[in-house]
Amino acid sequence: MGTTILVGILALVAGVALGFFIARKTMMNYLKKNPPINEQMIRMMMMQMGMTPSQKKINQMMKAMNNQFK
Incomplete structure (x- = not known):
């Protein structure tokens, strides 16, 4: 039970961090192409x-x- 919650929290944190960096990279490329x-x-x-x-x-x-x- 405790490890399931820990894995869920770690997956959530990893997903948020990965989503942030992907969105940032995408936005930077968009602004570079379309000032x-x-x-x-x-x-x-x-x-x-x-x-x-x-x-x-x-x-x-x-x-x-x-x-x-x-």
């Missing part, structure tokens, strides 16, 4: 703020965001 913001979004955001976006500034912002995700 949450792209150049068009940055360009529109800068224009809404009244700035004239240059390609150099957009590239700097994209590089900063990519470095943040790594």
Whole structure:
């Protein structure tokens, strides 16, 4: 009786840990393939703020965001 409960608890802990790491890896791969913001979004955001976006500034912002995700 006692070993059955112990095995059940160990299986539950192992399942939660394994599920967490699999979900984390899957989410990281998804974000790498589909970044949450792209150049068009940055360009529109800068224009809404009244700035004239240059390609150099957009590239700097994209590089900063990519470095943040790594």
